Amino acid sequence: MTDNILISIAPATGEEVWRGAIGDVDSAVSRARRAWHAWAARALANRVEIARRFANEVRKDADKLAELIANETGKPLWEARTEVDAVVAKVDISVQAYAERTGKKKLDSALQGSSAVRHKPHGVMAVLGPYNFPAHLPNGHMIPALIAGNVILFKPSEKTPAVAEALVDCWNRSGAPEDTVQLIIGGPDEGKTLVAHPGVDGVLFTGSAQAGIAINRKLAANPSKIVALEMGGNNPIVVTDTPKLSDAAALIVQSAFTTAGQRCTAARRLIVVDHLYDDLMAELLPLAKKLVVDEPFAEPQPFMGPVIDNETADRLNESFLALLTAGGKALLHMRRTDPDKPFLTPGIIDTTNIPDRPDVELFGPLLQVIRVPDLDAAIAEANNTRFGLSASLIGGSPDDYGRFWANIRAGIINWNRPTNGASSKAPFGGIGLSGNHRPAAYYAADYCAYPVASTEMDQPRANIGVGLKSD
Secondary structure, eight states: OBTTEEEEEOTTTOOEEEEEEOOOHHHHHHHHHHHHHHHHHSOHHHHHHHHHHHHHHHHHTHHHHHHHHHHHHOOOHHHHHHHHHHHHHHHHHHHHHHHHHHOOEEEEOGGGOEEEEEEEEOSEEEEEOOSSSTTHHHHHHHHHHHHHTOEEEEEOOTTOHHHHHHHHHHHHHTTOOTTSEEEOOOOHHHHHHHHHOTTOOEEEEESOHHHHHHHHHHTTTOTTSEEEEEOOOOEEEEEOSOSOHHHHHHHHHHHHHGGGGOSTTOEEEEEEEGGGHHHHHHHHHHHHHHOOBOOTTOSSOOSBOOOSOHHHHHHHHHHHHHHHHTTOEEEEOOOBSOTTSOOBOOEEEEOTTOTTOOOOOOOSSEEEEEEESSHHHHHHHHTOSSOOSEEEEESOOHHHHHHHHHHOOOSEEEESSOSSOOOTTSEEOOSGGGBSSOOEEGGGHHHHEEEEEEEEOSSOOOOOOSSOOOO
16 A cells, blocks of 8 residues: 555465555545435335345356456455355345344234334444455445445455455446445555544444454444454364264365465364374375465366465464474474465464463464363363354264353354354354354344334324322
8 A cells, every 4th residue: 555545466476456546434424424314215125126136247247256356365266256156145145134133023902002123224334344255255244234224335455455346346237326335445544434433333344353352442432333343263173083084184174274274264273182183183184285275267276375465474484483482393384385475385283282372363274283182171172262253073972062062162163064164044253252242144134223113003092090180
């Protein structure tokens, strides 16, 4: 970012993808406030129709949008295509969720008239998006918020503005009224201004715990703003008794290294009972070594691409070395395959003997392994974190999973499935440093509109039957 110009760089090639001017937050908020009342006054069916037109515009641009996502994030083209599919699917899911979570209710009460519950939009909503899913994750806030009658100020990650511009362009072509969905280009300063702006009624954020905590702190004295925070996790994947260790290894690889480990639900800690350790490593390490790391358009398609930029790659390398220095044992060394580009091979390190393991989200292809004596110890170790987004159990009996489910502190708990890849047809969110109890995905409707209770009669009818002086 220089001279009020933001430049986006393709991580796989180092080439410029996009450049544009920094946005004017005050002007955008003013226009959004003027646009809101007319949008909220439209019939729900009309807002839904425009959302469906948006989905059709995304379908028309699917190939171009997938290529742009792959280029700007570095993720493989096959994965970028699944992100575009998720953007389209979000519309139908959000329509259904709005009807189920925020539908109208009316109860007749004879002489007392009727009581009703309806929902109103908050107003102007700021959506702050991340770089790892630059279309799908902000879209997960935007669709339900727009259906509910809010207008959107979308500030994407400064690392992925081109995808954000393409997404907003689809909204503009859908017939959404002017200023209903606005793009605000910028960095942290523009994000801070947007969060604190008195004309913004809500903040919907996906990103790091550090940034989410700063937003929460900034708005702590302003309860009038709705705030939904999704902040990632230090997610555990636990392996206990199972004869299918090759399948377990595949689930671990999917959990830890899909999207080069740049998913909030990625497994950061592999917790394994001692007697399975050697046999599991004999399956896991060769499989992880075979993963193809390459640029997003390579043929055959790679399993993973680079991390988002060189600074991120440097930090991850430093984290790997810090864990080694603290007493960790390298099982699979993380390597930088190109000194000038952020390609990292998967790193796996045994941190069992580190007394004070850092409870941080290492956002990349770095997996820590921790050995424990039994499942109860594994559950205790899995909960040894301030985060609480996703957790998986591999192996074990139904009773084992019941115990795991009952005792694990997380918003997503899986059995014999990866930690990532959560369904948009279910709530998505965590506890602790992973979120503020406002889950997204299917439950996003809950924070996009507020309930209004009413009692109603066609004509006034009342009398005072006690406490009056006699004539």
